[in-house]
Amino acid sequence: MPKNLSTIAKTKKIKYFLISFVDLFGVLRSKLVPAQAIGDMQKNGAGFAGFATWLDMTPADTDMFAIPDPDSLIQLPWNKEVGWLASDLFMDGKPVKASPRVMLKHQIKQLSKKNLVMKSGVECEYFLINQDGSGIADTRDIQSKPCYDQSALMRRYDLIKEICDSMIELGWSPYQNDHEDANGQFEMNWDFSDCLKTADRHTFFKFMVKTLAEKHGLRATFMPKPFQNLTGNGCHAHISLWNGKTNKFLDNGDRFGLSHLAYNFLGGIMKNAESLSVFFNPTINSYRRINAPPTKSGASWSPSSISYSGNNRTHMIRIPDAGRFELRLMDGSANPYLLQAGVIAAGLYGLNNKSDPGEPLTCNMYTDYKNYPNLAKLPDDLEESLEKLDENKDIKDSFGNEVINSYVKLKREEIKDFYQDEVFDKEKPVTEWEKDNTLDC
Ligand SMILES: [Mg+2]
Numbered sequence: 181m182p183k184n185l186s187t188i189a190k191t192k193k194i195k196y197f198l199i200s201f202v203d204l205f206g207v208l209r210s211k212l213v214p215a216q217a218i219g220d221m222q223k224n225g226a227g228f229a230g231f232a233t234w235l236d237m238t239p240a241d242t243d244m245f246a247i248p249d250p251d252s253l254i255q256l257p258w259n260k261e262v263g264w265l266a267s268d269l270f271m272d273g274k275p276v277k278a279s280p281r282v283m284l285k286h287q288i289k290q291l292s293k294k295n296l297v298m299k300s301g302v303e304c305e306y307f308l309i310n311q312d313g314s315g316i317a318d319t320r321d322i323q324s325k326p327c328y329d330q331s332a333l334m335r336r337y338d339l340i341k342e343i344c345d346s347m348i349e350l351g352w353s354p355y356q357n358d359h360e361d362a363n364g365q366f367e368m369n370w371d372f373s374d375c376l377k378t379a380d381r382h383t384f385f386k387f388m389v390k391t392l393a394e395k396h397g398l399r400a401t402f403m404p405k406p407f408q409n410l411t412g413n414g415c416h417a418h419i420s421l422w423n424g425k426t427n428k429f430l431d432n433g434d435r436f437g438l439s440h441l442a443y444n445f446l447g448g449i450m451k452n453a454e455s456l457s458v459f460f461n462p463t464i465n466s467y468r469r470i471n472a473p474p475t476k477s478g479a480s481w482s483p484s485s486i487s488y489s490g491n492n493r494t495h496m497i498r499i500p501d502a503g504r505f506e507l508r509l510m511d512g513s514a515n516p517y518l519l520q521a522g523v524i525a526a527g528l529y530g531l532n533n534k535s536d537p538g539e540p541l542t543c544n545m546y547t548d549y550k551n552y553p554n555l556a557k558l559p560d561d562l563e564e565s566l567e568k569l570d571e572n573k574d575i576k577d578s579f580g581n582e583v584i585n586s587y588v589k590l591k592r593e594e595i596k597d598f599y600q601d602e603v604f605d606k607e608k609p610v611t612e613w614e615k616d617n618t619l620d621c
Pocket of ligand 1: 414
């Protein structure tokens with residue numbers, strides 16, 4: 181029996197529900213529904229005009245309905261009258277295939293045919309900036325190596341504490357908060373979970389950080405590279421596959437503690453990294469972070485080539501510990517659902533084709549990349565990234581041709597819009613278009 185939201189509203193004293201969904205460009209859309217109407221909405225969904233969002237629809241299409249998932253309910257810790265719900269999109273009674281949460285559920289289902297579940301955790305980095313986005317908020321935060329700076333962290337204690345307290349209250353088991361490698365940049369970590377739950381929490385986390393920053397007179401941004409000379413916002417993901425309570429990635433007999441299955445999954449991600457970088461790095465601004473020159477702090481902390489290693493952060497994939505690996509490609513603009521869906525699709529390819537990732541590299545890739553001219557490079561801009569996705573028959577088959585075509589079509593329109601007035605040049609400062617369209621991603 182699914183949870184009854186009307187009953188929950190009474191017991192938890194929820195007056196309003198946000199029935200939300202994330203569109204293909206990662207924008208969080210909602211309707212605010214009073215509790216007395218939630219019974220009907222739970223059954224039939226909240227109506228939206230799909231064309232008005234970033235979904236491949238026309239103004240002539242029938243209504244689209246967002247049917248909330250009661251298991252995703254989060255009572256806003258800072259405003260208990262409101263309950264947030266992730267939802268799945270339906271049209272004419274059928275799931276909207278080219279919508280992110282439905283795309284992730286499709287991949288989860290494919291993986292479940294092998295009796296496997298993907299668990300993941302994400303490390304969301306963000307900047308606290310001034311209102312117009314022209315600089316960081318803390319003008320005293322100017323060290324050239326500001327990572328883990330205690331004073332700069334504690335000047336933001338009130339905000340960080342409120343976000344962390346909220347995660348404790350919600351049962352996410354947060355365990356650390358720090359100042360990151362760029363001036364004005366922070367990261368907060370909570371426990372890994374099943375990938376759908378992580379995607380829902382990732383979506384809510386971004387909403388929560390932006391909302392609470394506003395409450396404290398600040399502005400938060402997850403934009404991949406808001407400032408040319410500073411390290412960008414990554415969103416590294418830690419990945420493992422499970423069968424019940426057994427971690428199928430764990431093999432204590434291996435030098436890094438990974439099983440054959442894990443290496444095949446990892447191999448699939450390496451094989452498809454170029455094509456899927458558009459899901460992991462989906463904005464024009466993303467490609468200022470990838471293949472970037474070293475920053476003021478000494479390292480960009482983002483990959484440029486497709487390589488893996490043991491516990492070495494200069495490679496695209498790092499194995500920090502037995503039983504999991506970390507994919508360091510994603511940035512702050514990654515759509516939380518497509519991030520997870522992309523990992524499963526690529527990993528499944530690896531399982532089905534027994535992909536061999538080859539020998540790991542142990543070098544410092546930031547300085548030694550010239551010694552590895554034959555390594556595949558990550559795409560240099562969004563256009564190239566889209567082309568790679570468009571050419572990848574395996575990934576198209578995995579998601580469905582129509583789904584990928586819809587995504588590519590919308591993204592190409594976005595690129596066209598950018599080039600009307602701008603030119604993408606990594607040597608030049610971040611454009612106004614990028615700021616207008618990415619600061620609130
Ligand atoms: Mg980090």
